[in-house]
Amino acid sequence: MSNTRYVIGVDLGGTKISAGVMPADGSAIVAQVTEPTNAADGADGVTARIAAAIETVIAETIAKTGATRKQFWGVGLGAPGPLDRDAGLVIVAPNLGWNDYPLRDRIVAATGLTATLDNDANCATVGEWWIGAAQGGRNVVGMTIGTGIGGGLILDGKLYHGSSDVAGEIGHTTIDTQGRRCKCGNYGCLEAYASGTAIGERAREALAGGEPSALLVMAGGDLSKVTAQTVYEAAKTGDRIASEVVRETARYIGTGIANLLNVFNPDVVVLAGGVAQAGEDLFGPLRAEVKRRAFKPAVDACRIVPGALGGNAGMVGAVATFMSQQPA
Structure with missing residues (x-):
């Protein structure tokens, strides 16, 4: 069995949620799903949808690769800001109607995985820098x-x-x-x-x-x-x-x-x-x-x-920003 470590990236937008799984070397998107945000459901409703998307891509990766859940290193979250990254808070997200929402900790509680939070545009930039047009x-x-x-x-x-x-x-x-x-x-x-x-x-x-x-x-x-x-x-x-x-x-x-x-x-x-x-x-x-x-x-x-990454830049960058904030 491979010892490959996998990271889940999530790009949260006003209209859609994109979640994907990549190996830590960035060589491929192993599994991916896109769901409507449905912001009218409120912050907890959207968070439940994010958690469900994470579980979907984990299950798909396990089915494809034979990986175990222990091989999933964690979740990188990209969200509209401004944010308090240290506290894991979305301070204000007008398109979502959120104020001071503890997104990171809610995802940790829902999935049992370590998580990080960064701005969605930062994530898109990092994605293009990691494996895209800005390499x-x-x-x-x-x-x-x-x-x-x-x-x-x-x-x-x-x-x-x-x-x-x-x-x-x-x-x-x-x-x-x-x-x-x-x-x-x-x-x-x-x-x-x-x-x-x-x-x-x-x-x-x-x-x-x-x-x-x-x-x-x-x-x-x-x-x-x-x-x-x-x-x-x-x-x-x-x-x-x-x-x-x-x-x-x-x-x-x-x-x-x-x-x-x-x-x-x-x-x-x-x-x-x-x-x-x-x-x-x-x-x-x-x-x-x-x-x-x-x-x-x-x-x-x-x-x-x-x-070069199209609509995947934010999700890919969320994976990369997670890894940059974790000890190897």
Whole structure:
């Protein structure tokens, strides 16, 4: 019988829970399950669903490999923040309706396994750094662009949390002091311009003038159904409005990345989330904007790449962050 040790990674989102099992060497995802979060069930209901997902992937791994439960090292949890990692608390998670919830300890009680807790965007960055597009980087900036914009920082080969666990809030860096209102209450945040939500909003605003567009055709004539995904798809057909929204998005993200290059001088910037699907329509002008705005030595030292792990980055990174916090 193999002595392989396995780690469970959990990526908790506002709409879905992804749980998977990997061997400690990161060589494969042995088992995986995705379940709806059903946040309306409350924190305890969601936690019960997480625990059930963990048991499902453990059972599947045992069936596939013949492993025993003793070979499961523990659980890495990735959750929206802010968090108190030391206490294992989700301090505030607006999309879940949670406040000061002891997620880590509830999972330990439900499964009998050791568990760790980290920010979901940190986990996605670590996942790409461990076995994804940022492998080999010593200083890495990760951006996860979805409903919002999250971020993670690897500095000198270590995940950087800051003094109060809020480092990496890249979406709430300011790119226009008189700009659009962000959901955080501030004005001009990068997230208010370049998140998936904001891309859809900006496209709908551009369509309000009545110009014919493939965007509306793809959305079945319903303006409310125009999303970031619709924009990316329409841009690939050459649609003028969609292409301009993508170019503007590239400028906004490029401006934000240029600021990060001048501050952190990373060797890799990796962009995960739906934005990776935009391809060179986005990444070409984005890199050009960074080149215009950041110092040349910083630009020359840095790769700006789409994530390689897709929707698995957070789960994979949760496995890696667990291992980094445990004695061998």
